[in-house]
Amino acid sequence: MGFSIETFLMNYVLYFIVPCFLISMTLYLIRLIKGPTIPDMVLATACIAYDACFFMCMLSIYFRNAYLILAAFCLALWAFILDLYVAKYLEARELGE
Amino acid sequence: MSSMVLELNYVLFFIGITLTTIGAIFDVIASIGLLRFPEFYVRLHAATIGSIGGAVVPIIGVAILALSCTFLGPQRFFIFGCSIVIAMIIFFVAPVGSHAIARAAYRSRTVVPKYVVHDELRRVRG
Amino acid sequence: MILLNEVLLVYSLIVTTILTYMVVMTRDLVRAVILSACQSIFFSIALYCILAIDIVLVYLPVAVGIYSVVFLYAIRKTEHLEKPVVGSHKVVALIVAVGAILVVALIVHSIMSGLTGWTPSKIIRPLARFIISRTINYYEPEFWTSSPEAITATVWDYRGLDTFFEITVFYGAIVGCLALFRFIEVIFKEKLREVEKLPKELGLSLITKTVCRVVFALISIIAINIAIHGHLTPGGGFQGGATYVIGPLLIMVALSQYFLRRIGYEERKLILLRSLGLIAIALVALIPALLGGFVFQNQYKPWSPYIGYPPYVDNVWISGSIFLFNVFDAIAVATGFCLIFLVLSIPEEYFKKLLEVKP
């Protein structure tokens, strides 16, 4: 029985990489909930969004379907949008200006 | 010929696994930093590691990993291309988000820097 | 057997519950908006894990991109701190808690005792089986839609009338919004004429402006791609339209609404485009009925004299009317939401002026 890429990949991802990312997501969440100021919360949200983007890429290999990666594409394009909205909220008098 | 292709697959696979593992470790480090650092402007460093080291590097890893997964069939080239583009977009866009929020936090005095030694920006802006 | 997607599913649902509690309990509204944006990111992970890719594509722009900016606009126009709750809602809290515990207990009991069958189901309902097996079946084409995407085929062919009335609700909601803010353009027009020479200071910093222009182009490309490939890959009219709205919204936040108006997004033009899109949807639906078939007929049916829309034109697969519906629906949705955001971004002082004018 030779070395199978598929089995090794699934086990390694399930037992090492996903737990790592889940731990870090939990820590980001603690920062999000504690966050003394609003910019802290926004930073944590952006980090969570990038992690979610990674999960979506990973799961498209897991489900063996290339169409699924379209969602990661979309999320990557506007993961930073909350930063801009809140920055605008903090800086400007009206959001449209 | 076919054994050559097989070995190339293994090489790609281990490169991909290595990059993904590095990314996972970076992400844990960044999250600990974001939790433990004392102030917003210090936490910005950790957040940038979390976006570049914790998302761009592992997504490139996923792209190279997808190339080696022969069980995906021709779809693996699609996943490879899309992942590379996603990594480039995040690489391009994540610093802009941090820049915008930091600038807004400084200019609107929402967060007053505590551990600052020499504030050149305030002198310029008055 | 542990499945990777179910680990993520359980994690994201637990986190969602905690975040919902935080959203309800915080008094600062901006914090509530950020928490609810984070909560919707976790919801989209959960939707992705149960393989609902079309829902993710429409939920991501709507929940992550649009909800938050709508609420931030509203908070900026009104007030950002909630007044404390005087007295207590102990009775309501008790009723809600007892109801929640009862429903949870009921579900746990019915799953455990096997009342719902094999609950993480391995089979699907007969109607869904019918749709999946007939949607692109060349061998028994009486019920086929010629579109390999079962969800878009269901939206625009099997359940076309349902979607049509949903679009009517959408139309009504947008007309209601515009009716609430009527007469404002008379006052705001004068300001717009002055603003021909734009001050450079509007908007965010130069770095943000430059990147936002590039991202605007990328979002438009992705949105058009999602809309016009909706009958072949996951996506469709609703998804494409909702994705497109993020682009103008980004420009509006990063470069100010006056820039957006200068590059051609104006109320009259958008109303015209949206009406054209809706009329085109109605026409595409009605043409078969006028030619002897029935409303929303797509392909040829043995019991109807209408020959049906062609499944392909010149070797390009368009799946009959589904392609047309997707394109027109994307135009209607995108222009409708752009219109609303243009009206929403008019500064508050003009409304004050308007209210003083009226007796």
Add this chain to the structure above:
Amino acid sequence: MIVSYVIWVVCYSCLILTIFIALYGIITRPNLIKKIIAYTIFSDSINLFIVFLGYRRLPNAKIAVLPLKPTPEEIAMYEETAVDPLVQCLVLTAIVIGLAVILFFTFLAIQLYRLYGTLDSREITKKSRLRW
């Protein structure tokens, strides 16, 4: 077997709890914008609950997108493994229409603020002549 039971009990409990917490927010919070935020969470979790009903617990589950020229065997395979397209179709339109309706709610709230100077529902009830 037991893993699948645990997963499903946890998922359903979390969703039901989310729905009820959001309902509690809608009822008790005084600020109208807060009510609308809770309403979005309420509607989203109900949508997620509906999509849940179409999920299949298979290691090789597929999305409901077939290849362009499928053979009969492929169609039978998709019939065995694809998720339910019908619930997704229902929720798809509900989300976009829900967004339009929420925008309408927000416009109403802003207009109320212009007329009454506050968004607190108790004060609006006091200031308006409507008593109920």
